[in-house]
């Protein structure tokens with residue numbers, strides 16, 4: 001098991017359409033296990049393979065929700081497809097690949113999904129409410145769609161502006177750290193000379 005690095009917006013790999021899974025082997029099972037560990041470590045409730053740089057149709061959906069009595073329950077869906085949807089609901093979403101943003105998104109309230117499990121066996125699922133929202137969010141990732149694409153242009157542009165500022169501040173901080181590190185050896189030399 002391993003914790004994998006999660007790609008962050010605007011990484012172009014997050015915009016690619018994922019490939020169908022055709023081989024259900026140990027490598028696929030290992031990736032799903034690593035993704036599960038990565039998701040738990042990041043306190044996520046869903047994770048799609050493209051978020052860890054694997055361009056294939058594999059997602060995890062945590063369906064345990066607030067019902068802690070039944071413990072953690074995570075669905076592993078391979079080649080998932082929404083075949084039916086109904087109603088609509090608004091839910092505040094975030095994404096492990098979109099830092100520092102939560103926003104309301106309108107999605108279908110119920111979905112019927114056909115998929116395969118990690119061994120290639122067919123699955124049909126009916127999901128509602130929160131679980132339906134998480135599944136739709138994860139399936140979007142397989143089409144290169146992020147939740148910010150569901151926001152108004154204005155909201156998205158404001159976020160992109162804020163993100164650029166955040167990134168600039170971070171770069172400046174890193175630059176300062178670098179300068180500090182470069183100064184250190186000099187002061188050590190000075191100290192040694194001082195002792196002579």
Ligand SMILES: [Zn+2]
Pocket residue numbers: 094095096097137138141
């Ligand atoms: Zn996401």
